[in-house]
Amino acid sequence: MKLHEYQSKTIFAKYGVPIPKGRVAATALEARHIAEELGGRVVIKSQVLVGGRGKAGGIKVAKNAAEAEQLAQQILSMEIKGLPVRKILVDEAAAIEKEIYFSITNDRAAKKPVMIASAAGGVDIEEVAATNPEKIIKVHIDPLLGLRDYQARDIAASINLPREYWRDFSKIAEGLWQAYRKTDATLAEINPLVITEDKRLIALDGKMLIDDNAMFRQSDLNEMRDTDEEAPAEIEARKYGLSYIKLDGNIGCMVNGAGLAMTSMDIVKLFNGEPANFLDIGGGAGADKVAAAMRIILSDSNVKAVLFNIFGGITRCDEVARGILVAMDEVKPKVPMVVRLVGTNAEEGRKLLENAKMITAETLADAAQKAVQAAQQN
């Protein structure tokens, strides 16, 4: 789950990371009031869950409250990479002396959290990483011990931060670690962390990603989820614990297991078809989950045929078959369906579907070919 900048910064502040004064607004008038409170010079920042907001014109500096209202109006009517701007953050404008990059993320190769810092902060950090990797400092954190003070000092020294800032930087490092740790983040990023002309360290921008698997103990964060920016089918899918990504093709796919789901898409393409979606029903899916998956697939009007590829292990083919029957009864689909059931309780599953007028297939290649053919004829 992605958090907005204003949400991420609120969390950072909670753990002792200094952020600019400011508030979020949904109208230009609100923006004007906030600017008045802050004393005039402010930054208006669009709050959308995509990168490149600045380059798209979604971040502007206003000299006074009147200009803040005008720019807020302009930004609130924008779309950035297809997403309408619904909220803006109005922050006091900082006089920047230096920009630093600072983050924590999961290093899957090392199996540990890694703290990353660079003196070359700002929007071009990825380019720095590609062309001057020696300018990026990485320090792994022992997940059982947490960040140790000397590690924060080492990072400060490695990015040539002047010594008078080390104490404040260490506090920010500890705050960033706590924010990451306590919220089950997979990314907590400050870019840039700035040194202001009046010699303060402030997190000017913030970004957090939260592990969806940890939502059971992060109910506060769940309320921060911005569903405005998600496709309705994807929200519906998450409600049932399904992993669904809509694509542009016309062959709906329902598969158990992410690897097999991707493979089924690969084979559909290998036989010159185009998958309409990625959909993994996960392990051990019951009939209700399968029925929901089928409704979601069929809600896409591009779908001309559906491919069910179920290789039962923890998932039982008879349960899947029951789900298919429930959904067929409810949705009354008009598109042809190709079904392949193998593995746990496959025999029982096939018997249940005997009267359902579905095209059956033996092998994976056979199933994909039949689905591509059915879509072309429909």
Next chain:
Amino acid sequence: MSILINKNTRLLVQGITGNEGLFHTTQMVAYGTNVVAGVTPGKGGEWALDGKIPVFDSVKLAKEATDANCSVIFVPARFAPDAMFEAADAGIPLIVCITEGVAVQDMMRVRSYLDHKGVRLIGPNCPGMLTPGESKVGIIPGNIAIPGNIGVVSRSGTLTYEVLYALKLVGMGASTCVGIGGDPINGTNFIDVLEMFEYDADTEKVVLIGEIGGTDEDKAAEYIASKMTKPVVSFIAGQTAPPGKRMGHAGAIIEGGAGTAEGKIKALKAAGVKVAKHPEEIPSLLK
């Protein structure tokens, strides 16, 4: 011979009285796996499977009473980290976690702790292991594979079944099949298993099934090129997957350009690995 599990495996099931635990214990026993105990806190003293398997309150008690040497975990995701810690503390040397959806920061702590203890973990979010004809630990359907000399290692669950089944259809069998799981942080990686297959007398050829994301396949390619004498055939899932949701700047910095199917296939081919276009093509590449 085989790797990791065989007919001497004395298996304990954590979460034996749950729906999934009970269903798959029944399947494992029917396959011939020596399931010696189950653990469900609060149900110690009961028996599972019509009085065949004693249930204990803790892994420690189960281990003391039955000398189990392997544990398979079927508990829900929020309780799985504790189940892994418990098995490790009770002295179980091999833990197999089937559970899907374990929080990633929990897994980093589990992995770090288990590494300190020298305990091997397979998974989580994996189908477990199968040594055909001897032992099945996890959820791989037993009837889709036959004994043979091909070692199979995979990050995927159901995709692994496809491969075992495709091998069986042409009369090829597996020495051992190991599903290492698809989570970003897991217990055992490709290289660990490739090394075991390299030294296993009963394994002649190896199938490696990977997917997009991470760098494990690239590291496997390096290992194959420098250390392996046995032939390896591979399939990488996700060749046509749309570019995934990126993890901000930090993800790009850590993984760089790695993680695509194209890059992995290139690395494997450079290491002399035959890469299949789809899983059902694997048997012909093994011949």
